[in-house]
Amino acid sequence: MAEGQSDTFWKSLYIYFNEMDFESQLFVKRIYKIVILTVAIISFIIAFFLERFSVCVYSTIGASVLCILVLAPAWPMWKKNQPNWQQANWQKQK
Amino acid sequence: MYSITARFNQIVFFTSWTLVVLSLLNQGTAYFFKTGKPTVDLKILSADKFHHYKATYYNGGVTDWDQVTFKFSLEADFEPVYNWNLKQLFLYVNVHHEHQEKGFQSDCVIYDKIISRPDDPSTWSNSSKLVLKNQRAEYPLKDIHKQLRNATVNFEVWIEVMPYVGYIRREKLGDFQYQMPQQYN
Numbered sequence: 001m002a003e004g005q006s007d008t009f010w011k012s013l014y015i016y017f018n019e020m021d022f023e024s025q026l027f028v029k030r031i032y033k034i035v036i037l038t039v040a041i042i043s044f045i046i047a048f049f050l051e052r053f054s055v056c057v058y059s060t061i062g063a064s065v066l067c068i069l070v071l072a073p074a075w076p077m078w079k080k081n082q083p084n085w086q087q088a089n090w091q092k093q094k
Numbered sequence: 095m096y097s098i099t100a101r102f103n104q105i106v107f108f109t110s111w112t113l114v115v116l117s118l119l120n121q122g123t124a125y126f127f128k129t130g131k132p133t134v135d136l137k138i139l140s141a142d143k144f145h146h147y148k149a150t151y152y153n154g155g156v157t158d159w160d161q162v163t164f165k166f167s168l169e170a171d172f173e174p175v176y177n178w179n180l181k182q183l184f185l186y187v188n189v190h191h192e193h194q195e196k197g198f199q200s201d202c203v204i205y206d207k208i209i210s211r212p213d214d215p216s217t218w219s220n221s222s223k224l225v226l227k228n229q230r231a232e233y234p235l236k237d238i239h240k241q242l243r244n245a246t247v248n249f250e251v252w253i254e255v256m257p258y259v260g261y262i263r264r265e266k267l268g269d270f271q272y273q274m275p276q277q278y279n
Contacts, residue, residue, distance in 0.1 A: 018098045025095040032105050040112045044119065051178040051215040053120050053258060057113065064109035072101040 017073040024078035028071045039063035120179055121260040130174030134251045134267040136187070139165045139228060144279050146240065160242040162274070164204060164231045168251070170267070173222040175255060176211065183209040184254040185224070189235050191247040196239070204231040245274045 020028075040060045047056040095101055144162040151157070172183060186206040192199045212221045235242070249270040256262050 014098075020095075028101060029095050029104075033108060036105075036109055036112060040116060044116055048123070048178075052213070053178055056116055056120075060109065060113060060116070064105060067105050068102060072098055072105065074098070 020074040020078045021081045022083065023081040024074075028078070032067045032071055035067055036060065036063055117259040121257065124177045124179035124257065124260070131265065132170055132172045132174050132253065132267060134168065134170040136249055136251055136268060136270045137167050138249065138270070138272045139167060141275060141279075143234075144242070144275060146278055157238075158240070160237045160240045161234050162242060163234045166205075166226075166229055166231065166249075168224070168226040168229065170224045170251075171222055172209065172224065172253075173219055175253075176215075176218045176222060178215070179257040179259060180211050181256050181258050182211060184256065185209060186252050186254075187231070188250045188252055189247050190250055191237075191242075191245055193239060193241050194245075195241075200237070202233070202235050204233050204235060205229070206232070242274050243278070244276045247272050247274060 040056070040063075043056045043059040047053055095104070142163045142165060144160070146158060147161050148156065148158040166187070168187075170185070175183065184206065185208075186203050189202045189204055190199065207224075209224065212218060235247075249272060251267045251270075252264060253267055254262060254264050
């Protein structure tokens with residue numbers, strides 16, 4: 001993006017929530033599977049003894065919604081380990 | 095994982111996959127629960143309005159048939175079928191009768207009822223019994239060949255088991271014979 005160009009509010013909001021650290025991306029990739037699988041297995045066992053399958057389905061969907069809200073947007077906690085970018089050099093290459 | 099849409103996509107479809115696997119496990123473990131056969135008892139109390147009917151079409155043609163409305167009482171216990179995979183039961187009473195001279199058969203449903211599963215499993219043994227006393231059949235039995243006088247008809251009680259996940263199956267619970275009256279009443 002060249003200097004002098006300005007983003008609209010919604011586009012800059014999208015860019016803010018889109019960009020996430022590489023370390024956080026690794027963390028998110030591992031943790032959503034662990035969370036959803038744990039909730040699914042434990043709620044299946046609980047629902048088996050209560051004999052109501054709806055308990056299992058609702059709790060799995062609830063855990064996935066929680067994961068989406070916390071892990072998908074790039075909140076400030078996922079932006080802590082920024083890589084060291086070089087300074088921008090706007091002169092033309094020779 | 096490099097964009098918000100990629101993360102959202104991965105979480106949503108991973109959840110869908112786990113729900114598919116859990117549903118298959120739900121259907122698979124239902125066979126370890128009781129899937130027995132319910133008991134049923136049907137008594138025909140009366141055959142009302144057993145007449146010879148006639149009707150005229152608007153273009154002048156005439157048609158005539160035999161018609162009868164039954165009243166019955168039914169007692170059933172569905173506890174052998176209740177498991178965590180059951181959504182509802184569809185109970186229907188079917189009349190089967192064979193024409194003696196012409197050699198063909200006919201079926202007619204005279205009563206049906208939807209039975210939902212009660213939510214709390216601890217009340218299944220209390221609420222699994224169905225008792226209908228002096229119940230009038232919803233649909234009459236009609237015969238266009240007018241062979242119903244002094245005929246032997248079979249009352250069959252069927253049940254259709256509808257699970258949350260899996261195949262829908264039909265079972266015949268019982269067979270009861272009945273002799274129709276000799277004359278119209």
